[in-house]
Structure formats: C-alpha cells, structure tokens
Amino acid sequence: MSSIAMLVDTSKCTACRGCQIACKQWWDLAATRTKQTGSYENPRDLSPETWSRVTFNEYEAGGKLQWLFLNLGCMHCTQAACVDVCPTGALQHNDTGFVSLDREQCNGCGYCVEACPFRIPRLDVVNTLTGEAKASKCTLCQDRVTNGLTPACVKTCPPGALQFGDRTAMLSVARKRVDTLKAQGVAQARTYGETELGGLGRLYVLTAPPTAYGLPEAPEYPALVNLWHNLAQPLGYAGAGLMTAGLAVNWLLTRRARLSNVEEK
Amino acid sequence: MATITMPLAGVRGRQVLVVRFTAAERAAHWVHFVAFSVLLVTGMFIYLPWLHAFAGGAAGEASRLIHRGAAVLFIAAPLVYLVFSPREFLYSLKESFTWGADDVGWLKNAWGYYSQGKLGTMPPQGKYNSGQKLNALTQIISFGLFVITGLIMWFGKGSVPSNVFLASVIVHDLAVIATVLLFMLHLYLVVLHPMMRESITSMFEGTVTRAFAEEHHGKWYSERVLRKREEEFDPLSKK
Incomplete structure (x- = not known):
C-alpha cells in the first residue's frame, strides 16, 4: 500500500491560522480563552482542545531577521514511540502512514505524552485521583483520509502551504520547491521529515534550520522506551519461564522422592 | 532488641x-x-x-x-x-537484612533439600529461613520502589521530566519482575510443596508444631521459644 503524507511548505505560509480553525471546526474542539503575551502566536501551546497550531518564530541570520511560521501537529512518525508505549492499542501506526488514535480505547496513562520526541500528544486530565484522562493529538484527520478526503487543515489552507497526497509525490514536490527556493537565494532551504524516525507523515519545506522553528535537528527515539521494550519485557518473560520450568521439575522430583511434611514422618 | x-x-x-x-x-x-x-x-x-x-x-x-x-x-x-x-x-x-554464613549454606543446599528431602544438610534457621528472607527483602526493597515510582506516575504526570516518568515505568516493571519471581517460588513452596504444609497453616492460625519449628526454624526455636520459656519457667509459681 502506498503511503500518504501531508506537506507543510513554510515558505508559502502566511500564518493566517485557518488550519487551526479548520481543525477545531472539524473535530468540534472548544475555543479557549487565551492571554496576550506579546506575540501574534495564539494559542501558545498545543492542548486537549488544540491539536494543531501555527508557531511564530523569530530567526536572525546574516543580519537579516526572518519571521518563520510553522504548522505544528503530530508528525506521524514511522518509528512511533507513542505507539510502542501505548498499553491499550489506542494509538496505532496505520500502514498508509499516519498514527491513528482511538480515544475510546485510551486509558489515560499518559505514556505517549512522555515518549513523544516532539512533545505533541496532550493529556486531558479529568481527575488526578482516579486517573481519569484521555490523550489527544492530530490524527491527520483519520476519518477523512481513510474516506478519500484531505485533512481539514489542508482543505482550508488559502496559500496552498499545506498539501496532501501520496508520500512519494509530496516528497518530489518538496524537493522541487527546495530547488526553486535555493535558486531564489534562500540558501538554507531544506526538507524535513524524509528520513527522520523512519520517515514522517508530516513533511516540511523549511527556509531555515529546524532549530529555528523549534524542531529538533535530529529527533531521537527515546532511549528509555527502547530499554522498556528490549530489557523489561524480555526479562519478564525469560524470568517467569525459567521459574515455571524450575518449579515444575522440582514438583516432579518431590513426587518421586515421596517427600512429606515433618509432622507426618 | x-x-x-x-x-x-x-x-x-x-x-x-x-x-x-x-x-x-x-x-x-x-x-x-x-x-x-x-x-x-x-x-x-x-x-x-x-x-x-x-x-x-x-x-x-x-x-x-x-x-x-x-x-x-x-x-x-x-x-x-x-x-x-x-x-x-x-x-x-x-x-x-541480617545475612550470614548459614544463609549461604542454606541457599546452596536448598535445591537438594526441597527436591530430594536431604535432611540434615540445611544450616539452622531463624524465624525466617534464607529463602523467606530473600522474598521479604525483595518485597521490602520493591515496596519502596513501587510506592515512589507509582506515586510519580499517579500524581507526577506532566509535572516531572519525561525521563523521570519513563524511568519510573521501567523501575516499576523491574520491581514487578523481581517480586513476581520470588512470589511464584513462595507460592509454590507453601501451596504445593509437601514439606512445607505447616507454613501456610501457620499464616492462618498463627501456630506451627514443635517438630516443624525444630526442623525448619531451629535457631529461632531454641533461641527465642525455648529460652523465653526457660526464663519464664518458675516451678514455685502458684499459677
């Protein structure tokens, strides 16, 4: 099955934030009251009610100030740590290239929040004492894309900064765009997400280094998630298996030796 | 003491x-x-x-x-x-937390004792034998780890650094593995093992026979039970 991807061309983004609104509209997410903090960026962070947002970043290079806009949401990693730590199977990596979330199955453990190298999932904590909570994040509009539609944000994007389609096609669009930008003198133009964490489902065309956008230069699969999978899980199985075998052998030997309680000897 | x-x-x-x-x-x-x-x-x-x-x-x-x-x-x-x-x-x-030569000897001979009933090979034991002490020690240490990491995962979600949270999950799991292995052994010995019948009744009724105490917890029996009785023994008492 060929995989799909979303392409965010930051060089075309005008920061209208139509994507933020379309996301809220499609998913029925409440508007939240925010405070003016001295930036046009609003809201300042993702939340259980905000799955996608535009970040405003100031970047100075060669004496020139750039105002960089980035559509941020789930990166839909191929090697998705959130999927690996999810104990309920609520998070799944769909073969077509996005990470789906079944909120009915989510038990609110919050492991995904801590495992994500991009710090995307958010936990809506209803009650700390009972642990009632639900994780939320962008699913690339799992309901829409599996029914042949584009994600809501892509559909609404006026300057065409957001595109959606076959991943290979998106990659070639991205590469071509980088070439064009370079020809226009944007020396630092580059793609992001081609190979990171096995390839991201949200691809980027950037005009500055990833760190200028607040993205990790080389996102890493968390070492502690690896440890859990490669150490704690196999150790548990091996230990329990060996112990069961040892006890079974012992039980057979006690039967053969006709052992009994000291009282009855 | x-x-x-x-x-x-x-x-x-x-x-x-x-x-x-x-x-x-x-x-x-x-x-x-x-x-x-x-x-x-x-x-x-x-x-x-x-x-x-x-x-x-x-x-x-x-x-x-x-x-x-x-x-x-x-x-x-x-x-x-x-x-x-x-x-x-x-x-x-x-x-x-008190371990000595008798514990090493006990653990060394435990398999032979519990599989072939090699009596007389086991060093005398206190109120708890070395296996029970190992189980208790693992439970005690794990108890601390369970409570600390459990409370971090319960109440610290979102307020502790990611690595602290993820490490808590792993430590919680490792403590489970350690305690479960000894729990399996403990459960097997008291429920299925023919030589340990009184171990489980003592946890219900509180008592064991003198023969069982002498055989399995000799040090405890002679030092604590007998000595105490001797100290309290008063032939002139009118009771």
Missing part, C-alpha cells in the same frame, strides 16, 4: 504447638497478599500485549480504578503491621 514472647500455644493431636505469627502479622501478610495479587493482575493488563483487551475501554477504566484502590491497601499493609505489632515488625525487618 526487645524479646518476643513465643509461648507454647496448645496441642494439635499429639503435637505441641508453638506461636509463630501474631494476629497483626497475619493480617498484614494477607492484606499485602491480596493487594499485591490485585495489583499484579490489573498491572498485567497493560504490561502484557496479549491482555490489551482488558486495558482499554470500560475494562481499562475499571482496572485503572482497582489498581489505585489496591495501591492504597498495599501501602497500608505494613502500617497495620507497624502499628499493631511494632516489636515483631522491627524484629522481622532486622532479620530480613
């Missing part, structure tokens, strides 16, 4: 009975047992991928609540022990 009174406690058939566990000790043991088992089962739902069906949805909601409730019981068990039987609590705690 306060001396613990371990009087003879009557007879069963032709066997003299010796008090082994106080009521508080037995209550704490069983509360701990129930809490540990419930925590184990509800924890397994999220630890074992093939039990994931119980981790999500309504079953997940229920097991999440049950796990938290059992955690409260789990924390309460040693407090019951400490409050109602402080001397035995401290004595047992000290015993669990």
Whole structure:
C-alpha cells in the first residue's frame, strides 16, 4: 500500500491560522480563552482542545531577521514511540502512514505524552485521583483520509502551504520547491521529515534550520522506551519461564522422592 | 532488641504447638497478599500485549480504578503491621537484612533439600529461613520502589521530566519482575510443596508444631521459644 503524507511548505505560509480553525471546526474542539503575551502566536501551546497550531518564530541570520511560521501537529512518525508505549492499542501506526488514535480505547496513562520526541500528544486530565484522562493529538484527520478526503487543515489552507497526497509525490514536490527556493537565494532551504524516525507523515519545506522553528535537528527515539521494550519485557518473560520450568521439575522430583511434611514422618 | 514472647500455644493431636505469627502479622501478610495479587493482575493488563483487551475501554477504566484502590491497601499493609505489632515488625525487618554464613549454606543446599528431602544438610534457621528472607527483602526493597515510582506516575504526570516518568515505568516493571519471581517460588513452596504444609497453616492460625519449628526454624526455636520459656519457667509459681 502506498503511503500518504501531508506537506507543510513554510515558505508559502502566511500564518493566517485557518488550519487551526479548520481543525477545531472539524473535530468540534472548544475555543479557549487565551492571554496576550506579546506575540501574534495564539494559542501558545498545543492542548486537549488544540491539536494543531501555527508557531511564530523569530530567526536572525546574516543580519537579516526572518519571521518563520510553522504548522505544528503530530508528525506521524514511522518509528512511533507513542505507539510502542501505548498499553491499550489506542494509538496505532496505520500502514498508509499516519498514527491513528482511538480515544475510546485510551486509558489515560499518559505514556505517549512522555515518549513523544516532539512533545505533541496532550493529556486531558479529568481527575488526578482516579486517573481519569484521555490523550489527544492530530490524527491527520483519520476519518477523512481513510474516506478519500484531505485533512481539514489542508482543505482550508488559502496559500496552498499545506498539501496532501501520496508520500512519494509530496516528497518530489518538496524537493522541487527546495530547488526553486535555493535558486531564489534562500540558501538554507531544506526538507524535513524524509528520513527522520523512519520517515514522517508530516513533511516540511523549511527556509531555515529546524532549530529555528523549534524542531529538533535530529529527533531521537527515546532511549528509555527502547530499554522498556528490549530489557523489561524480555526479562519478564525469560524470568517467569525459567521459574515455571524450575518449579515444575522440582514438583516432579518431590513426587518421586515421596517427600512429606515433618509432622507426618 | 526487645524479646518476643513465643509461648507454647496448645496441642494439635499429639503435637505441641508453638506461636509463630501474631494476629497483626497475619493480617498484614494477607492484606499485602491480596493487594499485591490485585495489583499484579490489573498491572498485567497493560504490561502484557496479549491482555490489551482488558486495558482499554470500560475494562481499562475499571482496572485503572482497582489498581489505585489496591495501591492504597498495599501501602497500608505494613502500617497495620507497624502499628499493631511494632516489636515483631522491627524484629522481622532486622532479620530480613541480617545475612550470614548459614544463609549461604542454606541457599546452596536448598535445591537438594526441597527436591530430594536431604535432611540434615540445611544450616539452622531463624524465624525466617534464607529463602523467606530473600522474598521479604525483595518485597521490602520493591515496596519502596513501587510506592515512589507509582506515586510519580499517579500524581507526577506532566509535572516531572519525561525521563523521570519513563524511568519510573521501567523501575516499576523491574520491581514487578523481581517480586513476581520470588512470589511464584513462595507460592509454590507453601501451596504445593509437601514439606512445607505447616507454613501456610501457620499464616492462618498463627501456630506451627514443635517438630516443624525444630526442623525448619531451629535457631529461632531454641533461641527465642525455648529460652523465653526457660526464663519464664518458675516451678514455685502458684499459677
């Protein structure tokens, strides 16, 4: 099955934030009251009610100030740590290239929040004492894309900064765009997400280094998630298996030796 | 160290009975047992991928609540022990951390003893044999780890650094592995092993026969039970 991807061309983004609104509209997410903090960026962070947002970043290079806009949401990693730590199977990596979330199955453990190298999932904590909570994040509009539609944000994007389609096609669009930008003198133009964490489902065309956008230069699969999978899980199985075998052998030997309680000897 | 009174406690058939566990000790043991088992089962739902069906949805909601409730019981068990039987609590705690040559000898000969009944090969043991001490020690250390990492995951979500949270999950799991392995052994010996029948009845009734005490806990029997009886023995008493 060929995989799909979303392409965010930051060089075309005008920061209208139509994507933020379309996301809220499609998913029925409440508007939240925010405070003016001295930036046009609003809201300042993702939340259980905000799955996608535009970040405003100031970047100075060669004496020139750039105002960089980035559509941020789930990166839909191929090697998705959130999927690996999810104990309920609520998070799944769909073969077509996005990470789906079944909120009915989510038990609110919050492991995904801590495992994500991009710090995307958010936990809506209803009650700390009972642990009632639900994780939320962008699913690339799992309901829409599996029914042949584009994600809501892509559909609404006026300057065409957001595109959606076959991943290979998106990659070639991205590469071509980088070439064009370079020809226009944007020396630092580059793609992001081609190979990171096995390839991201949200691809980027950037005009500055990833760190200028607040993205990790080389996102890493968390070492502690690896440890859990490669150490704690196999150790548990091996230990329990060996112990069961040892006890079974012992039980057979006690039967053969006709052992009994000291009282009855 | 306060001396613990371990009087003879009557007879069963032709066997003299010796008090082994106080009521508080037995209550704490069983509360701990129930809490540990419930925590184990509800924890397994999220630890074992093939039990994931119980981790999500309504079953997940229920097991999440049950796990938290059992955690409260789990924390309460040693407090019951400490409050109602402080001397035995401290004595047992000290015993669990006291290891010597007799323990090495016991562990070395344990397989032969428990599989072929090689009597006389085991060094004399205190109130707890080396295996029981190993189980207790693992439970005690793991108890601390369970409570600390459990509380971090319960109340620290979002406020502790990611690596602290992820490390807590791993430490919680490793503590499960350590305690479960010894729990399996413990359960096997007291439930299925023919030589240890009295071990489990003593945790219900509080007593063991003198023969069992001499065979399995010789040091404890001679040092604590007999000496105490000798000290209290007064032929001139009018009682």
